[in-house]
Amino acid sequence: MDLHPNIPLKNFMTMRLGGPALFMAEAQTPEEIAEIYHFANSRSLPVFVLGGGSNVVANDQGFAGVVIHIRIPGFDVIADDLNSTTVRVGAGEIWDETVKRTVDMHLSGIEAMSAIPGTTGAAPVQNVGAYGQEIADSLQSLTAYDSQTDTFVTLQNADCDFSYRDSIFRGSEKGRYVITSITLKLSKSSPQPPFYDALQKYFDDHGVHAFTQEIVRNAVIDIRTNKLPDPKLLPNSGSFFKNAIIEDWKLNELRTSYPDMPAYDMGDGMLKLSTGWLIEQAGLKGKVIHGMRVHDKNSLVLINESAGSYADLANAREEIIGVVRDKFGVQIEQEPLEI
Ligand SMILES: Cc1cc2nc3c(=O)[nH]c(=O)nc-3n(C[C@H](O)[C@H](O)[C@H](O)COP(=O)(O)OP(=O)(O)OC[C@H]3O[C@@H](n4cnc5c(N)ncnc54)[C@H](O)[C@@H]3O)c2cc1C
Structure with a gap:
């Protein structure tokens, strides 16, 4: 476990604001998450779980506890049949790289969520969504560290109580679970119209009438690049x-x-x-x-x-x-x- 004291949170937030964290620790494995909790509990320090810092804002006082920076890697195919492929992805993988990998495998389900910043493990927290898709539609299950019971658990889709930009992870069970991996069941069928209004308009305007996962991904990236500021340039x-x-x-x-x-x-x-x-x-x-x-x-x-x-x-x-x-x-x- 590698603990760093007094780390400015603004360097980890896409909004570029926020005071220092008393400690910051990187977790490369699920076991390290448990270790970091044991350290924090032994000193009665609160814990905050951080991914890419793109959907969180930190106040000027910072955080008088331990921030766990989730870096758990992994991308594995765990099931495959005629119609679908199921992949398990580590929580620390960059979300857009996860999308790209599944698009490269000609899988449908998350291609319209291309170019959303942040990590894969954070995606279920607010049930990320864009252009008519949300992660609740593809997520089969996830694994997590349960900080209440100090155990690792598997939660099924229904356990997450997903709704519009919401789930138990930012609602009833906020602060309890640290997501370590997610399992997505994705379709082998090509994306089919009708698409979400803004996406359909893009296809109509560009005369696109045949659709693949890659065509949808590229269209979404193009729309987003024109409409959303890049946090690296404009926090x-x-x-x-x-x-x-x-x-x-x-x-x-x-x-x-x-x-x-x-x-x-x-x-x-x-x-x-x-x-x-x-x-x-x-x-x-x-x-x-x-x-x-x-x-x-x-x-x-x-x-x-x-x-x-x-x-x-x-x-x-x-x-x-x-x-x-x-x-x-x-x-x-x-x-x-x-x-
Ligand atoms: C330019 C821009 C465009 C965006 N577009 C979209 C969009 O189209 N659709 C959309 O839904 N969102 C969008 N977002 C919001 C954001 O990208 C997503 O919510 C993303 O999932 C956050 O990921 P993160 O890793 O940065 O999470 P963070 O900001 O680090 O954390 C967000 C929350 O999740 C918790 N968390 C993080 N990782 C874990 C974990 N492993 N286990 C448990 N809890 C965890 C944190 O404690 C925090 O409460 C956008 C943000 C930006 C800056």
Whole structure:
């Protein structure tokens, strides 16, 4: 176990903010995770699990405990039949490399989630999704260290209680499990239309009528490159706000004043609003608030242009939430978790 004291968290966050971690330790194997927990428990220190730092923000005080940086490798085919291939992938593998490997194997299921930053083990935490796919659709099971019982467990898809950008890992069991590997069951069939609106439009505009996993991946990368800032050049955490979920009566009320308000039916009388649209209509697109710029191509994204501290980010967040609430009566929420 390799423990490093007093490590600046901002160097591990794509938002480039955050104070120091008391200790940071890299885990290359599941056993090292258990060892690090034993060390932390023996000193009554809290533990935080970190992947690529692309969906988490750290405050200025940092973290007075042990941050485990997950680096567990591995990519193995564990089952194969006429229609599908099942792969098990180590939690520390870069997610986009996992996607690329499965696309190279002509497998379908995660190709539309190309170019999402971060690690493979973090993907189930918020049930990552993009362009009509989410990991809940392909994840068969995962292995994890259970910090409550100090054992290694296998959780099936249904145990994870996946929903829109949510799972037990950021909900009811937050902080309990450290994911060590995930198992994905992927299809050997080619991707088929109809595709998610923005992807379909891209294919229509480019005259694409035959589809492979690679064609979908390349299209998604092209769309994303034009729309999302690269965190290496412009620090950001992707969508800083979740799309708001409201009841149908509320949408009817809102549409009397805003007939063009986009909404996606989620069933059971619930609708998903485009929070980007709300922020844009509230006049905040492109604005710089406390050093954070509301991205001019996607208002869900906040870019750290000149924020000196987490406090600037928190002030910007509260201002944006307040402006949207005052204009629409809709409460929007931050997507990245707080360390
Ligand atoms: C430019 C940009 C675009 C993005 N686009 C998308 C998108 O299209 N769709 C989408 O869903 N997300 C998107 N994101 C968000 C982010 O990339 C994903 O949520 C990603 O899965 C986070 O991975 P990470 O390794 O960086 O996790 P981190 O940010 O390090 O951690 C996120 C959370 O997961 C926990 N965690 C991390 N690893 C583990 C583990 N092994 N076991 C248990 N808990 C763990 C952490 O404790 C934390 O709570 C985007 C982010 C950026 C910066």
